Each structure stands twice: as structure tokens, then as C-alpha cells.
Amino acid sequence: MSEKGIKEEIAVEEPATPESQEIPVTETVSTFRLVATLAIAGALAGLLIVLVNQHTKPIIDKYKAEQLQIAVYEVLPDVERYNTFYLVDDALSLSLPDGAKESEYKRIYVGYDTANKVSGVAISRGESGFQDVVQVIFGFDPVSGKLSGMKVLDSKETPGLGDKIFKDLDFVKQFFAGPETPLVGVKSGAGKGQPNEIDTITGATISSKVVISIINNGLKEWRPVIDKGIPQAPAVSANEEVSP
Amino acid sequence: MRKTTPSQDFIRGIWNENPVLIQMLGLCPALAVTNSVANALAMSAATFFVICCSSVLISTCKKFIPHEVRISSYILVIATFVTLADMLLQAYAPVQHKELGAFIALIVVNCMILGRQEAFSAKNSVFRSLLDAIGTGIGFTIALVMMGGFREILGEGRFLGYSLFGPNFEPWVIMVLPAGGFLTLGFILLAMGFFEQRKKAKTEQAVEVSS
Numbered sequence: 001m002s003e004k005g006i007k008e009e010i011a012v013e014e015p016a017t018p019e020s021q022e023i024p025v026t027e028t029v030s031t032f033r034l035v036a037t038l039a040i041a042g043a044l045a046g047l048l049i050v051l052v053n054q055h056t057k058p059i060i061d062k063y064k065a066e067q068l069q070i071a072v073y074e075v076l077p078d079v080e081r082y083n084t085f086y087l088v089d090d091a092l093s094l095s096l097p098d099g100a101k102e103s104e105y106k107r108i109y110v111g112y113d114t115a116n117k118v119s120g121v122a123i124s125r126g127e128s129g130f131q132d133v134v135q136v137i138f139g140f141d142p143v144s145g146k147l148s149g150m151k152v153l154d155s156k157e158t159p160g161l162g163d164k165i166f167k168d169l170d171f172v173k174q175f176f177a178g179p180e181t182p183l184v185g186v187k188s189g190a191g192k193g194q195p196n197e198i199d200t201i202t203g204a205t206i207s208s209k210v211v212i213s214i215i216n217n218g219l220k221e222w223r224p225v226i227d228k229g230i231p232q233a234p235a236v237s238a239n240e241e242v243s244p
Numbered sequence: 245m246r247k248t249t250p251s252q253d254f255i256r257g258i259w260n261e262n263p264v265l266i267q268m269l270g271l272c273p274a275l276a277v278t279n280s281v282a283n284a285l286a287m288s289a290a291t292f293f294v295i296c297c298s299s300v301l302i303s304t305c306k307k308f309i310p311h312e313v314r315i316s317s318y319i320l321v322i323a324t325f326v327t328l329a330d331m332l333l334q335a336y337a338p339v340q341h342k343e344l345g346a347f348i349a350l351i352v353v354n355c356m357i358l359g360r361q362e363a364f365s366a367k368n369s370v371f372r373s374l375l376d377a378i379g380t381g382i383g384f385t386i387a388l389v390m391m392g393g394f395r396e397i398l399g400e401g402r403f404l405g406y407s408l409f410g411p412n413f414e415p416w417v418i419m420v421l422p423a424g425g426f427l428t429l430g431f432i433l434l435a436m437g438f439f440e441q442r443k444k445a446k447t448e449q450a451v452e453v454s455s
Contacts, residue, residue, distance in 0.1 A: 029310040037310055041317055045324035052328050056335035063338050154342075159279070159399075160417035 067153075072109045075139035075149030076120040077176075079111030085230065092231055108222060110230055111139070118230055120148055125218040129210045132156040134165070136214045140181065142226050147183075150175035150215065155207075162207035171208065174198050175215075182216045185209050253364075253372050257379030264387035265436060269356035274388055275425035277347050281404045284392030285385075286340035290329040290348055292381035295357045297325045299377035303365040318361045319352070326351045356384065387432075394428045395419045 072082055085092040086105040096105060109122040121142050126135040135154035140147045152166035164171060180196040185208060191197040200208040248256075263269045273291070278284045298321050302309075309317045330348045333341045341348065351357070360380055365373040396402055399419030401409045418424050 029312060034310055034313050037308065038313055038316060038320070041320050045320055048324055049327050049331075052331055056331040059335040060331075060338070063335075158417075159420045160415065 071124075071137045071151050071153060072111070072122045072139070074151050075122050075137055076109075076111040077139075077148060078113060079120050080114050082109045082111040082122070084108075085110055087225065090225065091228065092225060094231065108226070118142065121222075121226060121230075123218045123222055124153065125214050126154070127210055127214045127217070129155060130157055130162045130206045134207070134210050134214065136211055138175065138215050138218065140219065142230075145181045145219075145223075146178045147175055147181060147215065148178065150211065152211070157204070157207045162204045164201045164204045165207045165211050168201055168204075171199070171201050181219055183212045185212045250372060250375055253368075254375045254379040257360075257376060257381070258383040258386065262383040262387060263356040263380055264384060265432065267356070267359075269359060270354045270384060271429070272350065273347050273354065274391060275422070275429060277344050278388055278391040278395055278425060278428070279399065279420040280343075280396045281389060281392040282340060283343050284388040286333065286337060287344060287347065288381070288385035288388050290326075290333060290344075291351055291354065291357070291384055292378075293329050294322060294325045294351055295360060295381050295384075296374065296377045298322050298357060298361060299365040299373040300370055302361050303368060303370045303373035306366050309366075314366065315358075315362070318358055318366075322357055322361070323352045356380065390432065391425070391428050394432075395424050399424060 073079065076082065083094060084107050085094060086096055086102075086107045087093075088097060088105065092108070096102060107124075109124075110118055111120040111122065113119040119141070120139050122137055122139040124135065124137040126133040128134075133154070134152065134157065136150060136152055138147060138150040150172065155163065155165065157163050157165060166172065175198070179198060182196065183198050184194070184196055185200045186192075186197045188199040188202055191199060198208070198212055200212075257263065261267055264271065264274045270291070273287050277287045298318070301321055302318060326349065329351070330341075333344075333348060360377060364376045368376070393403065396404075397408060398416045399421075400415050401407060401413040416424075419428070
């Protein structure tokens with residue numbers, strides 16, 4: 001906006017107070033003052049943000065952890081507790097190298113039954129869907145390779161069509177019925193009764209195929225690592241999660 | 245020069261100069277996040293918080309801000325409050341925060357807020373600026389909730405999550421898609437223009453009769 005435009009607006013808005021008339025007229029303010037004003041304002045803004053962040057961060061983290069925990073127990077129904085394993089140098093590890101950032105490592109969630117035996121593995125993975133990345137968490141039995149569940153964590157698929165991948169319970173139920181892997185998507189009703197078939201949703205073929213592809217690719221990526229063996233975890237480990 | 249009373253400052257933003265429906269400001273959130281009433285309310289609340297805090301702070305500090313850096317200072321103040329709103333929403337309304345996504349951060353560039361700072365808060369008392377900000381915030385809320393209401397009722401057959409028409413209602417999916425936002429806004433503006441014109445015609449008639 002030009003200087004003139006602002007002056008005109010002052011005139012329309014309100015009888016100009018002495019200050020607002022003076023400001024544009026006074027000789028140029030020193031550069032130091034300009035820098036100082038912005039620096040002080042910036043410092044105060046930063047301080048305020050840090051203070052609020054300190055207050056809200058634990059709440060946000062707790063909520064995220066809770067959501068993840070609920071999702072893991074949902075896709076691994078028979079699990080008593082679970083551990084988070086990170087992929088460090090192509091092997092599974094319970095702990096990260098010193099000074100490493102947690103968010104930079106891929107991870108899986110290994111579930112144990114009451115006898116402390118591995119009974120399921122949950123993997124979270126995202127791939128491009130019809131609109132944006134679809135984030136899915138799914139659980140499977142590492143011995144038989146059968147799926148134990150699937151949950152869509154995040155998706156921006158078309159309301160009314162693509163969002164059926166988590167709203168259409170008939171579609172979701174198929175993943176909890178223990179299908180064998182790798183999955184094959186078939187048109188609804190056109191299946192041959194194979195144990196690895198998933199009926200896709202009419203009108204949401206792309207979105208349903210994305211879910212299937214996420215699971216197949218996730219298994220392809222992780223099976224070799226898991227088959228090398230999951231390290232023994234202590235019965236009660238540091239990051240143990242207790243079933244709600 | 246026109247003098248305004250405090251009550252005019254307050255009412256102006258709600259109706260005569262409604263930011264969305266009359267001034268056509270802040271259309272980006274008005275179109276993007278009004279696919280449900282709950283989202284519209286969360287967006288309005290965040291914007292309301294930002295505009296009120298910014299107006300009060302900027303009208304308080306107006307004497308210390310040199311004219312040359314005022315816009316950058318305003319943006320800094322607004323961005324700070326938007327970041328706070330973002331973090332608070334994420335902590336206390338995580339579901340809505342997920343739905344609104346990037347549009348919370350984009351409140352920074354809502355020209356409605358910067359416009360009020362430059363045109364009003366920078367030259368008026370704290371009290372008047374607060375009144376103006378509250379009025380503008382309420383006007384924004386009215387517009388968003390109106391759009392969210394139309395779109396949720398027609399697009400999903402629900403209002404604030406409560407089913408209205410029973411299971412036989414076939415939702416108009418297009419209303420919750422982006423196209424529905426444009427349609428809704430278009431029809432609301434059409435209706436407003438129609439009534440405005442009729443009012444004008446009536447007053448003109450009245451003038452003719454009296455003269």
C-alpha cells in the first residue's frame with residue numbers, strides 16, 4: 001500500500017490523533033531504532049512461544065502416544081503388551097545409538113502374548129492415495145503371515161467415496177478376518193474364494209488398492225528383517241506399554 | 245471525516261462490513277474448512293483469539309512501533325499468536341486440529357486480521373480496538389458457521405454431528421467437497437445481494453413518495 005493510501009485511510013477511519021499525523025512526517029527514524037524494535041519484538045515473541053510450547057508439548061506428546069497405543073492394540077487384538085523396535089543398521093534394536101533422533105529411524109511394534117512370546121507385529125506405513133498420503137497401521141502374525149488387523153491413521157481421501165476405506169466396516173472387517181498375505185484386491189463379488197483376497201470398494205477402487213499396496217509393500221520391506229529374528233526383549237522393558 | 249461511536253465500532257464488523265460476506269476478506273479459510281460446523285467453529289475460535297490479542301497488543305504498543313517497520317511488526321505479532329493458537333488447539337482439541345491442518349498456520353496471512361491492525365488498531369485506543377476486533381471476529385464466525393451449517397446439513401445430513409433426516413437421506417457429497425464451498429458462498433452472496441437490492445428499491449420508493 002502506498003504512503004498516500006494509508007493517509008487517506010486515516011482520514012476516513014477516524015480523526016487522526018496527533019501521533020498518527022506526526023509519524024509519517026517526522027524525519028527518518030534511525031536504522032538502529034528500526035532494528036532494535038524488531039529485535040525486541042522478535043525476542044518477546046520467541047519467549048512467549050517457548051513458554052506456551054513447554055506447557056502444551058507434554059499434552060500433545062501424550063495424546064499422540066495414546067492414539068498410537070490404541071491403534072497398536074486394535075490391529076494386534078491378541079497381544080498383552082508391546083515393544084517398539086527401531087531399524088538400526090539393518091537389524092532390529094530396542095535402543096537407539098547415542099545421540100540419535102528418534103524420528104529419523106523406522107520402527108515396528110512387536111506384540112507379546114501372556115507367555116511373553118512374540119505373537120504379532122504392527123507396522124505403520126504411508127503411501128500416496130487418491131488425494132494425499134494415506135497412513136495405515138496394520139498387524140500380522142510373523143509366523144503364519146496372516147493379517148490380524150488394519151487401521152487407517154491419516155487420510156484425506158474424498159469424503160463419501162475414498163473415505164470408505166475406514167468408514168465402510170465391511171471393507172475394514174476383511175483385514176481382521178485373518179487373510180493370508182500378500183493380499184490381492186478383487187472386485188466385490190468377483191473373488192474366487194482364495195484366502196488372500198480382499199474385496200475392493202465400488203467407487204473407491206484406488207483408495208482400497210492403496211491400502212492393499214501399503215500392506216503388501218510394508219511386508220515386503222520388513223519380512224526379511226523380521227525373519228532374521230527379533231531380538232529377545234526383557235519381560236519388563238523400559239518402553240513397555242501396558243494394555244489398557 | 246467521519247466519527248464513529250464505540251457501538252458502531254462493534255457492530256460494523258458483525259454486519260455492515262462483515263469481513264467475509266461484505267469485504268470478501270479471509271475467503272481462503274471460509275471456503276476450505278467449512279465442510280462441517282465443528283471445523284468452522286474451531287477455525288473461528290482460533291481466528292477470534294488471534295485478532296483480539298493482536299489488536300490489543302498493537303493498539304497498546306502503537307507509539308513504540310516506527311512507521312517504517314509497522315507491517316513487519318504486525319505480521320510478527322500476528323504470527324506469534326497464530327503459533328500459540330496452533331499449539332493450544334493441538335493440545336486441547338486434537339481432532340479439530342487434525343481436520344484443519346495447515347489452515348491454522350495460514351491464519352497468519354488472513355488479510356482480514358492484518359487489515360484491522362493497519363486500518364484501526366494502529367490509530368485507536370485499546371478499548372476501541374478490542375471492540376472492533378471482537379466485532380470482526382463475531383462477523384467472521386457468523387459467516388463461517390453459516391457456511392459450515394449449510395454444507396454439513398446438505399452434504400452429510402447432520403448438524404454438529406447430530407443426524408437430522410434419518411437413514412434414508414442421501415447426502416449431497418458435493419457440498420462437503422471444495423466445489424460445495426464455492427456454491428454455498430455464491431448462494432449466500434446471491435441472497436444477500438437480492439435483499440440489499442430490494443431494500444434499496446424500497447428506500448428509493450419511500451423517498452419518491454415523500455417528495
